[in-house]
Each structure stands twice: as C-alpha cells, then as structure tokens.
Amino acid sequence: MNRHTKPSKLVPVALLLATASVALAGCSYATSPATGRQFLSPVSEAQENQIGAEEHPKILAEFGGAYSEKPNLNAYVNQLGQTVAQNAERKDVQYTFTVLNTEEINAFALPGGYVYITRGLLTLANNEAEVAGVLGHEIGHVNARHTAERMGQAQQASILSTLGVAAATLLGGETGGQLASGVAQEGSAVYLGTHSQAQEFEADSLGVRYLSKASYDPQAMATFLESLNDETTLEAGLAGGSTEVDSFTQMKQSHPRTPDRVQKAIAEANVPVANPQINRDRFLQQIDGMLWGPDPRDGVVKGSAFIHPGLKFAFDAPKGMKLQNSPDAVMGQGNNAAMIFDLASPAPTGSLAQYISSQWQEGATISDVQSFQVNGMEAATGIAKGSINNTPVAIRMVAIRQSAKTVYRFLYATPPDSFNAADKSFLASAQSFREISAADAAGYTPKRIRVITVRAGDTVASLAQQMQVDDAPADWFRVLNRLGANAQLEAGQKVKIIVSGNGQLSALPDDRLAEEVAQAQP
Missing domain, CATH: 3.10.350 (Membrane-bound Lytic Murein Transglycosylase D; Chain A)
Structure with a gap:
C-alpha cells in the first residue's frame, strides 16, 4: 500500500469497464474488424476509445503505476508493441503500451488500444518473441473487439444494471464496499473479466498472424505458456500444494489457454516466417537490473506478515489468512474470514473511540467500543454486524494511531457463528501492529x-x-x-x-x- 493513497474501492478491471461514464445505449449489431464476425454490443468504436482513456488512470492506480525505474524498458516494450500492432487490422486505434509495476504475472488490454504488461510477466519471459507474442494476443483482443462483445453479453444478461450492488455492502460505508469488492472478485467480476475460450483462441490466432508478419517466431507464444505453467506449479508447491485462484495464477485464470490450443492457432493462421526471430540476448539486456517480486517501497508480504520498510511498521495476519498487497490496502482471505488493512483518510483528530463509534462508518451501529494500547500507541475497537453478498457477517473494527496524522485501520469479517472462535485471532493480529527500526527496515x-x-x-x-x-x-x-x-x-x-x-x-x-x-x- 502507498503512504498517501486515499482508501478507495479495490475495483477489478471488469468493474471499471462496466462503470465507465460512457452512456450505454441498447445493443446493436457490430462487426469485428479482424474477423468479420458479428455480435451485439452497446458501444461503438468511438465509445471504446473514450472508455480506454477514462479507465487508463484507474488501471495505473490499481496496479502500482507504470514501472518508471527503467525508462528504457518502457520505451523498449512500447516500440515492440507498436511494431506488432502495425500488422493489425484496425488503423483507427492509437496504441499505448505500459509496463505495470507489479509482481503479478499478467497482461490485459482496455478498449481503445491501452495494452498492459506487468514486470512480473517480463521476469518470466525469456526472449523478445515471447513478449511480442503476449502483446500480439492482447492486440488481438482489441482488434476483435472482445470487450465490446462481452459488454453486450453482460447487458443482455442484465448484469450491467446490477454491478453497482453486486458486491453488496458491509455496514453501508466505503470500507464495506471495499472489503466486499475484494471478497467478491471471484463472482460476477470473474465472469465479466474472463474471456471465453473461443475469444482466447481468436486472440491467439490474430496474435500469431501479427507476430508472424513482424517476423517473430510464433512458437514463442507456446513456450511462454510452458514457463507460466512451470511457475504456477512451483508457486503452488511452495504454498503447500494449493491450486486455488491466487495472485500468481491470475493470468492463467483470466486467459484460459493451453499450449495445444496455441499450436492449433499457429497451424490455422498458416503465416510462414522465413527467418523467425526470438532476440533473446536483446531482451535479457533490457530486463537486467529490473525489480523481481514486491517493491519494498509499497510493502512486503512475507508469509502471514506484512512489513512496510518505508513507513517502518509491520503486522501479522490471523493464522491461515493469505495476504495480498495493493496500492490502496492490504487484503486478506482464508479460514472463512476476510480482512482489510488501510490508512484512514483524513486522519481523525478526536479520540479513536469516538472515531470507531460514529465516524468510520456513519450511521452504522457499533457495539462494545473500547479504548486500549497497542505497543504504546492509542487504539480503539468495536464490533458491528453487516453482510457481504447477502451473507451475514460479524465485524471486528480496530483503529491505531501511529502519529498525529497517521491512523491505520483493521477490519475483520467472518460469519456470525464463527466470530467468537475467530475474534481472538483478529485481536491478536491487530495487536501485532508494531513499528520497526531503521536497521530492520534496511533489511528489506x-x-x-x-x-x-x-x-x-x-x-x-x-x-x-x-x-x-x-x-x-x-x-x-x-x-x-x-x-x-x-x-x-x-x-x-x-x-x-x-x-x-x-x-x-x-x-x-x-x-x-x-x-x-x-x-x-x-
């Protein structure tokens, strides 16, 4: 999490698209410029450009911003993407290629030609052709207008009209929506955010076409998937054999592809390449010195602990809860419970007991409010009831004042019949919040x-x-x-x-x- 970021809803990409300020009219037939296939969609190509421009800043905020530490790397990826895009069908799109500063292995595209690739993905790639293949696949989604098609399908299913409440609310406040949004990402958001297998195959076929016309080896699309499978297997093994959806499998979940389907796409594209390039050494030169794993400036997840070297604090999550860091907050899920840790903005000036009672969630009924100390810092806690996706939950709320202008918040939620058993671990987690020394911070x-x-x-x-x-x-x-x-x-x-x-x-x-x-x- 970032020091000066105001807490806001952690909104998945699909939700961002669905809530763009473009006025969505009724569906009409549209044609894919890349394939000639017709589909129903509520947005025109001009509206796609508007959606992309509006949502681009939100994507940057959600994924840690552009990776600015190596400007030459961003220029390299942009040039590579522009080279591949020159072979695409749509000439009305001005492409913007961005390397995101996140360890997640992922790539995706917004309408209007905004294509994103993470530094985590660049870490896993082994040559320029593999990166060009990933970019070509995303360019294929843009040219086939897959997002416009998905939005049409969603509107037909009346999903767009309910997205604003799909995550429900917890206590009715912004933090409630934030927690509910994070917990609900595997529901409607995944349905909207995941391309169908037919769309993935179509994007692969188009990507192969663009890649081959740019003189790159189309087999690179398959070799990258092999690396992705190997990395996922290793991560799952290190996590104890779990195969649940996780941050390190997001690309596999959002891009349901297999090497054999890529081989089929290569065969069907049938675009011969006389002297296929892979350019391994040139690519490796570009990523030499690049960050691997989390950026310590935004905090580090280490097992069940979260450490922020820059802000010099740390805490431990309840046992069995897996943490995921984001620019706005630290989210945790596991053992039938969820948590969110963030910064109160603006920082409350009165007592934290008063803040818990009436200010954090205005209008909510908070019981058992108590003031106490956490490692010498003022703290307060209270209990509330609410719901996530219409499922009742009990909530433990804790606020801790680190300084006059800095108050951190813990919110833990679990079904009411599990609360008494889990609450001890919730309080122990909040009480583990501690300041760390400069020497300890330097170790990260x-x-x-x-x-x-x-x-x-x-x-x-x-x-x-x-x-x-x-x-x-x-x-x-x-x-x-x-x-x-x-x-x-x-x-x-x-x-x-x-x-x-x-x-x-x-x-x-x-x-x-x-x-x-x-x-x-x-």
Missing part, C-alpha cells in the same frame, strides 16, 4: 533480475547458489530460465539470477557482474 532490500554469462564448469547447482530467494533456489533458477530437469548449461549462454541489493554493482554477490558491465562500457 529489493530483489532484482541480473543477467550473467555462463562460464565453463558452471552448472545449474552452482549458479543456483547465487540465487538470493527464500526457497527452492535451484527450482527458481530452472523456471526463470526455462530449463528442464535434465537441461545442461553451455559456456557463453546468458541466464537470469535473482540478487538482493539496490542495483549497484557493489551490492551484488558475483564479481563477474562487475567484469561484464565493465567490458560493456564504451
């Missing part, structure tokens, strides 16, 4: 991708020893470099490793990095 340095050259005698095992990751360094090394179980390294080969540090050579563990950079200097 960013992790980065570094590209090194394999030397004679190097093995997966020896290079994995340089991987500064918490678990399974050899497995991560293989996944990041798409190396099979029996793959061997070759001298001169470029590979990715993960290191800790601020990006300066003095902070890196391998002296060969300094050598290679020195040799590259003009």
Whole structure:
C-alpha cells in the first residue's frame, strides 16, 4: 500500500469497464474488424476509445503505476508493441503500451488500444518473441473487439444494471464496499473479466498472424505458456500444494489457454516466417537490473506478515489468512474470514473511540467500543454486524494511531457463528501492529533480475547458489530460465539470477557482474 493513497474501492478491471461514464445505449449489431464476425454490443468504436482513456488512470492506480525505474524498458516494450500492432487490422486505434509495476504475472488490454504488461510477466519471459507474442494476443483482443462483445453479453444478461450492488455492502460505508469488492472478485467480476475460450483462441490466432508478419517466431507464444505453467506449479508447491485462484495464477485464470490450443492457432493462421526471430540476448539486456517480486517501497508480504520498510511498521495476519498487497490496502482471505488493512483518510483528530463509534462508518451501529494500547500507541475497537453478498457477517473494527496524522485501520469479517472462535485471532493480529527500526527496515532490500554469462564448469547447482530467494533456489533458477530437469548449461549462454541489493554493482554477490558491465562500457 502507498503512504498517501486515499482508501478507495479495490475495483477489478471488469468493474471499471462496466462503470465507465460512457452512456450505454441498447445493443446493436457490430462487426469485428479482424474477423468479420458479428455480435451485439452497446458501444461503438468511438465509445471504446473514450472508455480506454477514462479507465487508463484507474488501471495505473490499481496496479502500482507504470514501472518508471527503467525508462528504457518502457520505451523498449512500447516500440515492440507498436511494431506488432502495425500488422493489425484496425488503423483507427492509437496504441499505448505500459509496463505495470507489479509482481503479478499478467497482461490485459482496455478498449481503445491501452495494452498492459506487468514486470512480473517480463521476469518470466525469456526472449523478445515471447513478449511480442503476449502483446500480439492482447492486440488481438482489441482488434476483435472482445470487450465490446462481452459488454453486450453482460447487458443482455442484465448484469450491467446490477454491478453497482453486486458486491453488496458491509455496514453501508466505503470500507464495506471495499472489503466486499475484494471478497467478491471471484463472482460476477470473474465472469465479466474472463474471456471465453473461443475469444482466447481468436486472440491467439490474430496474435500469431501479427507476430508472424513482424517476423517473430510464433512458437514463442507456446513456450511462454510452458514457463507460466512451470511457475504456477512451483508457486503452488511452495504454498503447500494449493491450486486455488491466487495472485500468481491470475493470468492463467483470466486467459484460459493451453499450449495445444496455441499450436492449433499457429497451424490455422498458416503465416510462414522465413527467418523467425526470438532476440533473446536483446531482451535479457533490457530486463537486467529490473525489480523481481514486491517493491519494498509499497510493502512486503512475507508469509502471514506484512512489513512496510518505508513507513517502518509491520503486522501479522490471523493464522491461515493469505495476504495480498495493493496500492490502496492490504487484503486478506482464508479460514472463512476476510480482512482489510488501510490508512484512514483524513486522519481523525478526536479520540479513536469516538472515531470507531460514529465516524468510520456513519450511521452504522457499533457495539462494545473500547479504548486500549497497542505497543504504546492509542487504539480503539468495536464490533458491528453487516453482510457481504447477502451473507451475514460479524465485524471486528480496530483503529491505531501511529502519529498525529497517521491512523491505520483493521477490519475483520467472518460469519456470525464463527466470530467468537475467530475474534481472538483478529485481536491478536491487530495487536501485532508494531513499528520497526531503521536497521530492520534496511533489511528489506529489493530483489532484482541480473543477467550473467555462463562460464565453463558452471552448472545449474552452482549458479543456483547465487540465487538470493527464500526457497527452492535451484527450482527458481530452472523456471526463470526455462530449463528442464535434465537441461545442461553451455559456456557463453546468458541466464537470469535473482540478487538482493539496490542495483549497484557493489551490492551484488558475483564479481563477474562487475567484469561484464565493465567490458560493456564504451
């Protein structure tokens, strides 16, 4: 979460699209410029441009903004996307390609040519053709007007008219909507936000066409999916074998594709490429030094703990609850309970007991309000009742004042019959809120991708020893470099490793990095 961000609803992409200020009239027949296929839609191509322009700032706010640390990387991705888009059918679209500063592995597009790719996805890719393939797939969605088609389907099903209340409310206030929105993302939002398999296949076919015309190897679309599958398997194993929808599987959930379907799309596209390019070394040069994993400036999720080195605080979630950080808040779900942690804005000036009683959720009935201390800081708590998607819940509310201008809030919700058993863990979680020292904060340095050259005698095992990751360094090394179980390294080969540090050579563990950079200097 960011220090100065006002708490707001955590709105999924589909909800953003559905609530754009474009006035949606009745559906009429539209034609896909890419395929000639007709469908019903409430929006014109001009309205698509308006939707994209209106929602672009919201997407940036929701996903941590553009990744600005490496301006050349953003320029590189934009140039790559423009090259692929030149081969698309629609000439009325002005494309904007953005690298988002999030560890999530994902890519998506808004109407009007706004295409997004995350730095998490760039971490997993192994060559330029794979990134071009991802961008081509998203350009395919834009040219086929899949979002316009989905909006037509939604309107026919009367979903658009109910999206404003689909997440219901909790207590009737903004925080209630925020929590309900996060908990409900796997309901109507997933229905609206997930392309159908037919649309995914159509986008793959179009992406193959654009990719091939740009002289890239279309097989790159399949090899990236292999890396995605390997990463998902590794993450699930490290999480204890869970295969539930999670932040690290979002791309697989929103893009239901398989390598065999990509192969079918390649065969049906039938666009021969004389000298297919992959440009591995050029791509690796661009991502060298890029952040890997969470950006410590926005806080770090480490198991059940959340640590914010910049703001120098930490807390522990209730046991069994999985945390997900966002620019606005930290969300948690698990064990039939949910939580949200955010910053009160504006900060209350009176007592926190008064704030809990009547100001946090105006008009709500709050009981059992108590003042207490959390590690020397003023705090207050209360209990309320509400509902999420028409399901009754009991809520524990806690506010903690870290300074005169800074008040943090915890909100925990669970069904009423589970509340007494869970409330002890809720209070323990809130009471774990603590300030951390500058020395402790300094220990959470960013992790980065570094590209090194394999030397004679190097093995997966020896290079994995340089991987500064918490678990399974050899497995991560293989996944990041798409190396099979029996793959061997070759001298001169470029590979990715993960290191800790601020990006300066003095902070890196391998002296060969300094050598290679020195040799590259003009």
